[in-house]
Amino acid sequence: MLFQTMGLTKRFGGLTAVSDLSFGIEEGQIVSVIGPNGAGKSTVFNLVTGVHRPTAGRIELMGRPITGLKPYQVARQGVARTFQSTTVFGQDTVFENLVIGHRLRTGSGLFSALLVSGRERGDRKKSMAKAEELLSFLDLEHYRDEAAGNIPQEAQKRLSIGIALATEPKLLLLDEPTGGVNLEEDDSLIRIIQKIKASGVTICLIEHKMKMVMGISDRVVVLSYGSKIAEGDPQSVSRDKNVIEAYLGPGYAAKD
Ligand SMILES: Nc1ncnc2c1ncn2[C@@H]1O[C@H](COP(=O)(O)OP(=O)(O)O)[C@@H](O)[C@H]1O
Ligand SMILES: [Mg+2]
Structure with a gap:
């Protein structure tokens, strides 16, 4: 098991x-x-x-x-999860949502996920590569630079799955x-x-x-x-x- x-x-x-x-x-x-x-x-x-x-x-x-x-x-x-109510960072772009999702794995919460110090630039690069991969896997390239809160509900659902998947x-x-x-x-x-x-x-x-x-x-x-x-x-x-x-x-x- x-x-x-x-x-x-x-x-x-x-x-x-x-x-x-x-x-x-x-x-x-x-x-x-x-x-x-x-x-x-x-x-x-x-x-x-x-x-x-x-x-x-x-x-x-x-x-x-x-x-x-x-x-x-x-x-x-x-272990990663999605929530019953759709949870995306509505003001951020679809791409940035996926980057944040990946950063959530390494930090102890959203705060450190959003911190980008010089030391962490390498990590950010990895997060961006993961985000690119997920955009294509989830068929979200089309919405890449849109604010996540503005895309259709079904695409937001896919994105919230993507945020969870970003932690691998x-x-x-x-x-x-x-x-x-x-x-x-x-x-x-x-x-x-x-x-x-x-x-x-x-x-x-x-x-x-x-x-x-x-x-x-x-x-x-x-x-x-x-x-x-x-x-x-x-x-x-x-x-x-x-x-x-x-x-x-x-x-x-x-x-x-
Ligand atoms: N944080 C909480 N405090 C008190 N009761 C809760 C809490 N979370 C869930 N419950 C109660 O536990 C039961 C199961 O809820 P939940 O797990 O949300 O059910 P489901 O997801 O199957 O609809 C419900 O009676 C709900 O009201
Ligand atoms: Mg429930």
Whole structure:
């Protein structure tokens, strides 16, 4: 396993947002985490990336514990994420967003990412080369010098994935990458995610759109009220009685 959680639990006061969750991701695979709103999906990402400290449980990357590390430390271990709401630096150009993304890996936060001392000019050069590579990988050359806040929503989604990729992660966590994007535009994001997988990056995906989940996941983990209620390949999960009851609805199996 490239990544796994064991007994991962997070309580907020009296609410158990994530309850005794164990799951793993094999290197090079895409695992999707699905479940109703409030099931605890984003909290899992916040635990993995060090935004929240688990109440109990362990998190391992390549066999090494990363539980309780600070966000920048988790990033240095090779984990990057995108957020449910699109987060780009709106005033900066698309190109500069990708440069900043790469700088985030070496510093302990945005502040040092933006500091460019003479000593660091070599690093900046590397960051620029990475940014060029990502512009083409994400098909964003066209928007290179536009302010990131002014480009279409779907392109902003690709850019926020690019900012995460700029740190050259081993594990990429994507929180609803197609949220707020229309169905036709989903295809371009699906293609990007498949390209990322082909490049060797392991992916954990939170997603609501079942067409996407079914099409690109190697495995699916289903959460409900913080607990794992099913896990398996997309087909078996979509036929699971508990999953249909808790999430997909009775019409789902019949439609397929
Ligand atoms: N920082 C927080 N403080 C208190 N409660 C939280 C916090 N973050 C999430 N929750 C609660 O934890 C539960 C799971 O939320 P979340 O992980 O965002 O669900 P999902 O992403 O599956 O929709 C929800 O009931 C939510 O209100
Ligand atoms: Mg969420």
